[in-house]
Amino acid sequence: NRRDLLGRCLAALSRQDAAPQRFAVLVVDNASSDGTRELVASAATAAPYALELIEEPALGLSRARNAGARASRTPWLAYLDDDAMPLPGWMSAVLAFIETHPEPGVFGGPYVPFYLDPPPRWLPGDLGRFWQGDRVTRLPWRRCTLIGCNFMTHRQVFEAVGGFDPELGVRGQDVRYGEETMFYRRALELGFPVHYTPGPVVEHLVRSEKYRLAWHASSLTELGKSLARKLGPLRAVPAVLVLLPFVPLLTA
Numbered sequence: 001n002r003r004d005l006l007g008r009c010l011a012a013l014s015r016q017d018a019a020p021q022r023f024a025v026l027v028v029d030n031a032s033s034d035g036t037r038e039l040v041a042s043a044a045t046a047a048p049y050a051l052e053l054i055e056e057p058a059l060g061l062s063r064a065r066n067a068g069a070r071a072s073r074t075p076w077l078a079y080l081d082d083d084a085m086p087l088p089g090w091m092s093a094v095l096a097f098i099e100t101h102p103e104p105g106v107f108g109g110p111y112v113p114f115y116l117d118p119p120p121r122w123l124p125g126d127l128g129r130f131w132q133g134d135r136v137t138r139l140p141w142r143r144c145t146l147i148g149c150n151f152m153t154h155r156q157v158f159e160a161v162g163g164f165d166p167e168l169g170v171r172g173q174d175v176r177y178g179e180e181t182m183f184y185r186r187a188l189e190l191g192f193p194v195h196y197t198p199g200p201v202v203e204h205l206v207r208s209e210k211y212r213l214a215w216h217a218s219s220l221t222e223l224g225k226s227l228a229r230k231l232g233p234l235r236a237v238p239a240v241l242v243l244l245p246f247v248p249l250l251t252a
Helices: 003-014 036-044 061-071 090-100 155-161 179-189 213-231 233-240
Strands: 024-029 050-055 076-081 084-086 106-108 111-114 150-154 194-196 202-205 246-251
Touching: 003 024, 003 036, 003 084, 024 036, 024 061, 036 050, 050 061, 061 076, 061 179, 076 084, 076 155, 090 150, 106 179, 150 155, 150 179, 155 179, 179 194
Parallel strands: 024 050, 024 246, 076 246, 106 194, 111 202
Antiparallel strands: 076 150, 084 202, 106 150
16 A cells, blocks of 8 residues: 555656666555555556556565566566665666576665655664675675565576565564565575675665664564574574566565
């Protein structure tokens, strides 16, 4: 139920400097009730790229991402959240990385913050920024990680991993983190290459609820709980310290 943000994201995809024939967009409607379907239908008449909507009635971010992958038909998949706005060179950077790293794998990029409401003065500027350096890095490497709102995978990897764990990821008001962490950790275990690349950049919304210290305490607690469910308490501790060549997948 974030129709306005989804509209912004679709508009940002219309401003990509890559040829629109090189990608298509699939929006996954995850039990919305705010006019998301009507928004996408309207946007599809004007978008320069192919735009389609599918529905996943079972609530959950991981379920929506898995539904999008099953409905798509391309070798490479990319995931954007509706509150992640790709910069104009995002698609070109994604395609360029695929061309230089064509083997099945996983990769992701950084994000920088944007705000709808002015942040408080005490809020650190780096809070809404995820940047793991200015060079391509193959994981595992120190504390380098990947984030789900700017996350790309080859279909072969998706199928081998089994998709995103439906027990992890946000489900309405039930916050469970770590679904992308478990995905790429499983890919590493299976021998697939996993990279961070600084090229494809998105702007990610710092929501106003993050202006409260209590939100951050609760968020870290839920992250620890989520990873502990899958990794065991001791192994989860370090993680807390976190028909085209390509289709972006959005969840609404």
